[in-house]
Structure formats: structure tokens, C-alpha cells
Amino acid sequence: DVKVTQSSRYLVKRTGEKVFLECVQDMDHENMFWYRQDPGLGLRLIYFSYDVKMKEKGDIPEGYSVSREKKERFSLILESASTNQTSMYLCASSYGNSGNTGELFFGEGSRLTVL
Amino acid sequence: GEDVEQSLFLSVREGDSSVINCTYTDSSSTYLYWYKQEPGAGLQLLTYIFSNMDMKQDQRLTVLLNKKDKHLSLRIADTQTGDSAIYFCAERSGNNRLAFGKGNQVVVIP
Numbered sequence: 001d002v003k004v005t006q007s008s009r010y011l012v013k014r015t016g017e018k019v020f021l022e023c024v025q026d027m028d029h030e031n032m033f034w035y036r037q038d039p040g041l042g043l044r045l046i047y048f049s050y051d052v053k054m055k056e057k058g059d060i061p062e063g064y065s066v067s068r069e070k071k072e073r074f075s076l077i078l079e080s081a082s083t084n085q086t087s088m089y090l091c092a093s094s095y096g097n098s099g100n101t102g103e104l105f106f107g108e109g110s111r112l113t114v115l
Numbered sequence: 116g117e118d119v120e121q122s123l124f125l126s127v128r129e130g131d132s133s134v135i136n137c138t139y140t141d142s143s144s145t146y147l148y149w150y151k152q153e154p155g156a157g158l159q160l161l162t163y164i165f166s167n168m169d170m171k172q173d174q175r176l177t178v179l180l181n182k183k184d185k186h187l188s189l190r191i192a193d194t195q196t197g198d199s200a201i202y203f204c205a206e207r208s209g210n211n212r213l214a215f216g217k218g219n220q221v222v223v224i225p
Binding site (some may be wrong): 004031035040041042043045048050058090092094096101102103104105106107108109 | 119121123145146148155156157158159160163203207211212213214215216217218
């Protein structure tokens with residue numbers, strides 16, 4: 001059974017703290033993605049990666065960075081958390097072969113509150 | 116860039132059919148998807164349709180694609196309380212990225 005695991009379901013941090021959100025997938029997927037989900041705004045892509053050590057900016061990368069040192073792990077980093085980064089963060093992965101359906105497999109989400 | 120539009124809320128009585136609509140902008144989209152998100156969970160793929168198809172049926176689900184109008188719909192027959200969720204449509208463009216709509220909250224009334 002395919003699995004995308006996000007390390008923390010709920011986090012509460014203070015403004016200015018550094019925050020790490022970890023995501024691990026066990027499907028040997030090439031592609032990994034970080035989205036944030038906000039009411040009325042849907043899912044917005046923050047960063048994605050097509051391969052180890054590769055990263056690409058999504059639609060809203062400001063205030064975030066990512067790390068992909070191993071194929072199965074994709075980390076989202078908030079260098080200095082701010083209250084407007086309070087959100088639900090969703091990690092997803094997919095096969096890299098463009099001949100497939102492109103289905104994304106999602107983790108359960110990490111709800112971050114910044115005080 | 117891609118832009119996907121959905122209405123935000125739908126209530127439906129148990130046993131009725133529900134229809135959720137979506138419009139997209141990228142005419143080069145290869146696949147279009149419907150995802151379901153139950154409370155407190157991530158998104159799960161419900162169904163998808165390839166861009167050269169007009170319709171796809173999968174048990175209680177019917178997907179219609181109108182490429183000329185860039186319109187995608189999902190019909191759920193015999194809606195059940197377990198269908199209460201947020202439904203997202205998404206389109207895939209050539210770069211393997213998916214663009215999602217804002218989601219449509221479906222509430223099933225017993």
C-alpha cells in the first residue's frame with residue numbers, strides 16, 4: 001500500500017522560530033511536492049522536486065525553502081516563521097515518468113499554527 | 116499559468132445526485148482529476164479522465180469533460196453521508212505539475 005508520511009500532524013510555533021516539516025514516501029517516486037491549503041484558496045504549490053538535490057519554486061515560495069538529500073525524503077523549512085504561515089501543509093509525491101497518469105499521492109497533512 | 120475555478124459549497128439530500136463543476140484554462144492539459152478530502156485527512160484520488168475522452172463512468176461516479184468550454188464535472192449518483200467532503204478538481208500540464216481548484220465542500224443531509 002502506497003504511503004506518504006508527514007512527521008507531525010499538529011505543530012504550534014512562535015513567530016521567528018525555525019520550523020522543519022518532514023515528508024517521507026515509500027513508493028520510490030521521483031517527484032515530490034509541498035502545498036499549503038487555506039480556506040477559500042484551495043491548494044497552492046510552494047516548492048517541488050523532480051529528483052534528489054533538485055528543487056523548483058512553485059507559486060508561493062517566499063518565506064520557505066526545501067531540502068531533498070534522499071529520494072524518499074522532502075523537507076519544507078520555514079527559516080523564520082510568521083503568523084501568515086499558519087496553515088495546513090500537504091506533502092505529495094508522484095512517479096516521474098511522463099507516460100503515467102500523473103496521480104499525486106498525498107500525506108495526511110501537517111497543521112501549523114504560528115503564534 | 117493554469118487556473119482552475121470551482122464553486123465553493125453544495126448541500127444535497129442523501130439519495131439524490133450531486134454535481135460539482137469546474138472550469139480550467141490550460142487547453143494543453145493531458146489529464147484532469149477529481150480528488151476527495153475527508154475531514155482531517157489528505158487528498159485522495161477519486162477518478163481521472165484523459166483529455167481525449169468526453170466521459171468516464173466508475174460505479175456511482177460520472178465525469179464529463181467539455182474540452183471546447185474547458186469544463187469538467189463530477190456527478191455522484193445516490194449520494195451517501197460518506198460522500199460529505201471537499202472535492203478538488205485538478206489539471207495536469209506538460210511539466211507534470213498539477214494545478215488545483217479551490218475546492219467544493221459537499222454536505223450530505225440525511
